[in-house]
Amino acid sequence: DADQLPETTKNEVISFFESAPPLKGVAEIEKSLKEFVDRNASSSVNGRANRVVCVTSGGTTVPLEKLCVRYIDNFSSGHRGAASTEYFLKVGYSVVFLYRRGTCQPFCSSLPDDPLLDCFSVSNDSNIEVDALHAEIVKRAITENRAAVAEGILLKLPFTTIFEYLQILQLISVSLRDLGPSAIFFLAAAVSDFYVPWESMNLHKIQSASGPLDMRLAQVPKMLSVLRNEWAPMAFHISFKLETDKHILLAKADMALKKYKMHMVIANELSTRKEEVIVVTEHEKVTVRRDSIRAGAEVERPLVELVVDRHSAYVKKLDA
Amino acid sequence: DADQLPETTKNEVISFFESAPPLKGVAEIEKSLKEFVDRNASSSVNGRANRVVCVTSGGTTVPLEKLCVRYIDNFSSGHRGAASTEYFLKVGYSVVFLYRRGTCQPFCSSLPDDPLLDCFSVSNDSNIEVDALHAEIVKRAITENRAAVAEGILLKLPFTTIFEYLQILQLISVSLRDLGPSAIFFLAAAVSDFYVPWESMNLHKIQSASGPLDMRLAQVPKMLSVLRNEWAPMAFHISFKLETDKHILLAKADMALKKYKMHMVIANELSTRKEEVIVVTEHEKVTVRRDSIRAGAEVERPLVELVVDRHSAYVKKLDA
Numbered sequence: 240d241a242d243q244l245p246e247t248t249k250n251e252v253i254s255f256f257e258s259a260p261p262l263k264g265v266a267e268i269e270k271s272l273k274e275f276v277d278r279n280a281s282s283s284v285n286g287r288a289n290r291v292v293c294v295t296s297g298g299t300t301v302p303l304e305k306l307c308v309r310y311i312d313n314f315s316s317g318h319r320g321a322a323s324t325e326y327f328l329k330v331g332y333s334v335v336f337l338y339r340r341g342t343c344q345p346f347c348s349s350l351p352d353d354p355l356l357d358c359f360s361v362s363n364d365s366n367i368e369v370d371a372l373h374a375e376i377v378k379r380a381i382t383e384n385r386a387a388v389a390e391g392i393l394l395k396l397p398f399t400t401i402f403e404y405l406q407i408l409q410l411i412s413v414s415l416r417d418l419g420p421s422a423i424f425f426l427a428a429a430v431s432d433f434y435v436p437w438e439s440m441n442l443h444k445i446q447s448a449s450g451p452l453d454m455r456l457a458q459v460p461k462m463l464s465v466l467r468n469e470w471a472p473m474a475f476h477i478s479f480k481l482e483t484d485k486h487i488l489l490a491k492a493d494m495a496l497k498k499y500k501m502h503m504v505i506a507n508e509l510s511t512r513k514e515e516v517i518v519v520t521e522h523e524k525v526t527v528r529r530d531s532i533r534a535g536a537e538v539e540r541p542l543v544e545l546v547v548d549r550h551s552a553y554v555k556k557l558d559a
Numbered sequence: 560d561a562d563q564l565p566e567t568t569k570n571e572v573i574s575f576f577e578s579a580p581p582l583k584g585v586a587e588i589e590k591s592l593k594e595f596v597d598r599n600a601s602s603s604v605n606g607r608a609n610r611v612v613c614v615t616s617g618g619t620t621v622p623l624e625k626l627c628v629r630y631i632d633n634f635s636s637g638h639r640g641a642a643s644t645e646y647f648l649k650v651g652y653s654v655v656f657l658y659r660r661g662t663c664q665p666f667c668s669s670l671p672d673d674p675l676l677d678c679f680s681v682s683n684d685s686n687i688e689v690d691a692l693h694a695e696i697v698k699r700a701i702t703e704n705r706a707a708v709a710e711g712i713l714l715k716l717p718f719t720t721i722f723e724y725l726q727i728l729q730l731i732s733v734s735l736r737d738l739g740p741s742a743i744f745f746l747a748a749a750v751s752d753f754y755v756p757w758e759s760m761n762l763h764k765i766q767s768a769s770g771p772l773d774m775r776l777a778q779v780p781k782m783l784s785v786l787r788n789e790w791a792p793m794a795f796h797i798s799f800k801l802e803t804d805k806h807i808l809l810a811k812a813d814m815a816l817k818k819y820k821m822h823m824v825i826a827n828e829l830s831t832r833k834e835e836v837i838v839v840t841e842h843e844k845v846t847v848r849r850d851s852i853r854a855g856a857e858v859e860r861p862l863v864e865l866v867v868d869r870h871s872a873y874v875k876k877l878d879a
Contacts, residue, residue: 380675
């Protein structure tokens, strides 16, 4: 049966979760997810549940020591996930935003690195003032982000390690299961391929006294398979493939599409990722470019439009 | 001659810098350093040059690929360096703040993680307002940070990789050399012990198709020796030793003091580092604790007081 996971994957997954440090705040996360799903399943439009997307964003870390001083990180500003979240909200989706702590937030992607010190000053009469240059984007960041959270259409859940990321992703997928094909998984996070299993990890800081450091990292189990086949088998699944070598990019995207039975793989190359991406599905390869004429136009706008179009077709087909 | 570096260290250092990717913006960094030193050497008090401290802060990264997707990072919020910078400025030192991009900034250490979204709202008449709870710390952060930069007593220089960190540290030490014993190096950054030499690094993203990943990391040359003996031989040198295992902490601190001829090593344990540190010098071991009675008191206040006291004695002894 093609829908079944191989035994080895199953065992690797079980052992990954069993050996992971326990996730903190599980009850709170489950509660906020339940409230989010109840709200968005009941506020139906035309008798159909609202559409929901889980956007993952930023890089996961891999601790090298239990009392963590050193870790391996995956470069990701979180810009793709944050900007995509904005466009999903605009077209009426509700969003669970699973993001790496400290990375880019929705509606904040055009702000300077340190908005507080770079955009504000204190006037002579001791009022805090935003400078004229940044006033509009700062206002927009605060109002739209706050409004989305207050209206209950944006749920933000932070992670740091690969363990937290996969543990929370599992909680989300279980919560969204009742939404069936109305849910999208838009997996833009840069997830570690390799990790140090918790039980084989150093407790203390690795000492540097003698010679080079040899490390053996294990492969992270292929969680995309588990998410796709077991955690959320009815949802619309989109994964990302980032490469620095454009010659292998499309082949790798095709492979991911088939291997994990994704509905869509978004292929992007590190150096051009803000200009264009290639959307790979079973039937097509579509290059999506940002509108280079409009100032501040982002590639995420046409990308989300395309995703929404294909998702609608998917829902319609399953409804028929 | 005890002041000489061993040939092997010298060669390792030369090869580290020769193989490192070229630092961007060297001319600008040199210009800002020259202006900083000119200003602070000329604005002398009692005929003596102003005292200057180079505070390093935050962790360095080690890229695992040239087109960097993955890297090893050292955990550090930058709180120690940022808070210490505030206290050095308060007692009249000028500060070169060499910090990891995105880490804690001076006068901002008691702000929430995301000050813009957590402290501000937009009023009905479309003004941006800070909430009452955070108004004072936000005002203080903006005014004091801006004032210090504007007065030319705080120069902020950001880094990300181990290569950038050591390249900029070298530029700073050369610039501060004329200040002789008036300069302190307060090396609070969490610097990588291991790295992948640039020439042996993968160009492209490491592929995860087959099995576990074996990595061999080389030791970073002992730059503390080079800084102490060659780059800034007259300055007052303070390094930090962070361990997770308290049983080896003091022995490691003593070893660093002797091996690198530091004037002071500040020993701290990961779990108690915000409560207390142990200042280790040739003649003493002093435990410095934060004032647990005063709300918001930080251990960096008494720590900087002690450093300034010992630095004054050092300057006086060399002047005599």
